[in-house]
Amino acid sequence: MNHRYANRYISVLKVTVLFIITALPYQNCGKAMHTSTSSNSSLSNQTIDQVAQGKSLYLTNCAGCHGPYDSSAKLGRTEAQINLAIDNISQMSQLSGLTAVQVRNISRALIFQANGGGAVVNQNQRLVFACTPGTRSKTAMQKLNNREFRNSISSILDIVNTSLKSDTQLNDLFSRMPSDIVLETDHTRKEQSFFINQNVVAASFDVTFRAASLIANSSTLSTFPNTNGCLGQGTITAACQQSLVRELGAIAFRRPLTSTEVTSIASRFWDASLSKVNVLEMTITGIFQSPDFLYKVYDRGQQFPAAPNSLQLTAHEVAAKLSYFLTGAPPDSTLRNLAASGEILTNAILDQQIERLLSTTRSREVMVRLFRESYGYDVFGNFSYPSFYLEGINTNGLQTAMIDELDQYFQNEVITQNSTFSQLLTSRRAQISNASLAQIYGSSTGSVQLPSERSGFLNRAALLTKRTGVRASPIKRGLVVLENVLCSSVGLPPPNAPTALPDLGTQLLSTREVTHRVTAIAGSACVTCHGRINPLGYAFESFDTLGRLRTVESIYDVNNTLLGQVPVATQAETSDLGIQPVRYSNSMDLADEIGKSDKAMLCFAKHLKSFESRRPADASDNCHMNDIVTTLHGANQNQGSIKSAIKNFIMSEQFKQWNF
């Protein structure tokens, strides 16, 4: 396992530890976007000049203390933060002679670099990724995740007999496979496509051996396509085994096998001394355990001229990649036929097939995975509240109901409603099947329109309920927006950071006020990061810790004795939605702004690309991600839909490449 994957798991541990504490001040606010330096050819001249001037000023005035520009400890600093520091930190008082424009440009340069230098302003004055044409991102060979593995095995069993996949023992073995959905980074749980250990290998083998045994003993084996019924005979000949390898292998490997491959595989698993059933079990298990089955590898195409490590996907590979991406399953017979004829390579047919696949049940499961992994709404901490606080709400199954609600929300908005990114942030449609959740929302169960104070996915319970107890956490809520919705990382808090808000005795202070006093006092070490986190969380102060609407916040002491109530304040300002600061009055306002935010769209593009490639997107993906971003931008003030963005992402040339 290389370090990249190992580090991913180290970060899982870190995040796990982090999750159980309430982080206050943060250190080393990291880069806001993952992209690294790339061409800024589409940057507007004006912005280029401003950033260049800011960089020059930084090097002259700031680098001595804060390090080189590229890796400055102060990346992402706003104009206000810099002015604050100049006014309050004695060592910086010498910079008081800088003009407001100069400070603003320094800030621009720091924010630009905090974005990895990857986000630039295009000719339409919209933020896009800096794309260097011809850049090719390496395509990692993904192992089938559990979902894909199960679908792949089931698809093959169905060819023999649709009842085989219901086998009790087989399903028991599937259920015993180690979960491959793990807490990864930034409060998200992700399916793993590179994870492997002894338990995974053993469980995978057990499943495939059982599946092979089911096929080998099936009474309908004689009907296996293109084997002339030879598998129904009492004994098996080498020729018959070869025909099985050719036919089963083509489905399992998602492409036709060469005659050499057929011969090689058949002879590898042929043993004339074995019974027919044993020969079949050995052969089929062997195919199921082959890297060509367990890994998604697309290296059969032609080399690009002058790019020896880049290959054009074949028709079968396009079909397989498309199918796994949109359905988590191997190509069905329609796709296989279109691959065999080569028609899948034509844009019209590909477009048609994307549309078809997006209407399948399996594609809805994929949408769930995409949005859970993007926005982390399935990650909860403790879910425990005093009974007086619950006011009759039954929390049994409530977490699951909250997650289900957002699952269905994303499925409905993206696939059924063909929503834009903005609509994803503002729609009030909901499907509520849990009475307690309906109670929280103040609505009925069923397909409903939520109250006007609650729209878009950010205002749903699964994302608001980030903390146990009676006091909501603007920090946790703000972090979700900053890290998951805007892809801005603020790093980890320092080791000595307090893990809880202080006991304030009987003072009647709102959570917002306490949070501000502890973490965002001007000149403190904490304000650097909390100055960005907290304002995003404050917008949601109109919801209590269970996600219920409120206009006042009830304040309790440590014994949960009610001290009184204070009005909630939700207005705030952030500089993290774009180059210019944005003011908002409440979470609806904020969601509306995020729905129009280029940075949020860039972030979604990163999520989508990462979901497809199963690795963090980087600068080499910028051009491909721009296919998503520009679709989301749309034209004439009308955004393109999420579904269109997914479609254009698939139809791009980059999707059809294998770079190794």
Added chain:
Amino acid sequence: MSIYFCPKTRRQFLVGSGKALLTLPFLPSLITDTALAQQMATPPKRSMLFLFEHCNLNEIWPQKSVAISAVGSLGIRDVNLTSMGPIASHSYAFANPRYEVLKNAGLMTYMRGFQQDGWNGCHGDMYLSAVGSSRNSADYQRPTADQVFENSQTLYPTGTPTSVRKAIRISLGGENIFNHKVGSSIIRPPMYEGSQIERFYTDVFGSLTGGTAPVNDLTNQFKSNILNRVMGSYSSFNGNRRISSEDRQRVTTHMDLLSDLQRNFASLSQNQQQISCSQPAAPGGIGGTPTEFNRVYLNLLAVAFRCGLTKFGTLMFDSHDPQWIPNLGVSDFHGAIHGGQGAAIQLRAFQTWYRYLANMIADNFLAPLDQMEGSSGKTYLENMITGMITTGACHPNQAGNDGGHGGYDSQQILIGNMGGALRSGRYYNMNVQGSDYPYNSFLITLFHLMGIPPSEYAFATPDGRGFGLYTGYGANHRFSSRFYSPIQEALT
């Protein structure tokens, strides 16, 4: 959750596998009866020679030119096999992944460029007597290799239990192959043919105490067998596909995890079968099909070696009518490999035949011996020599030639190194400036590795010199001083 991969070398894997691996179909239960081999502090010398007659198409082996490093002063050259890539990529016969493992562990040795044409005879001449009643030449009255092994006092000192078979001879390709001529008489030593496996079983294992009830569930063993083959898929994949170096490493990791799993299954199988040297289950009821008795013979031979019931065995495969082997594509194998149906069919039949048998050896003989032997720190395989040898040949050993039974440019495969005595892990080109090395010397090298002193084989022969026949070489030949010596370049 374990996510870190601790890479294992092939060597580690081999040893690891050896600790647990057992593939002994039909030998499920054994009761305790301490083996002769296990009583000894130093593992005994042992040798098993499989004879592949009667052709030697060199297309299936690497060309001699790959050996570029001079070894010794005579002109012999060698090359480290591990530098030549996956074994299956250059040796068609070795598709079974065990050979790749053995190669990487330095336990495979190729010796190419021997000549035994001086006998001008038939199958296995020089190595075996192979005489028919019509062969009265004095040449055929000389001792043969199997006799040297069998009669060695060093190998079998006085007092050796009578239960120990001094030479196990199995012929699956002709009943006369082991005949010896003494004077005008033809002596037929104890040997076994395909249909005589039950007699073989009684003779070799009759001294052992009966075993417990057979274990019927061979599932773990079967799974181990499958995984053994699956690893071949991964080797092939990693060697041929256009993937990044990171992905290649991940495939290697996957393969190592598979090998661990295989070891687990083998271990379970081993525990299930309570391995010890007791009488294996009788092979009764296996039927007379060649696939079955070939396999069971190999299984039983492995047990015989493990249990110290012999130190020398030889088995000749069927090269006349092995049409039971899948995909031979010919109805007359013998005629085909003599080129009677054209070069393409000749080559395909030969390589299919050889590979099938090599695969069977790997799964049924090498696998159960690929286990640690007592406290020696080495596997049974390392402590012995297993030869896949050939003498008769198509001359000049290329498809398209009939060649009769001339023995030029033959290639011998050795597995193991007799506890380190053989300089193994290499491909040797024994041809020096156009002259093939005397095949006799190869056999003498085997004697030497077995610890047999010259006094036990360099006895007077009809030509008054010593073991072997060198009529193809003149007195001033470049090898004349080596006729009766082991090949020092191949020894440590």
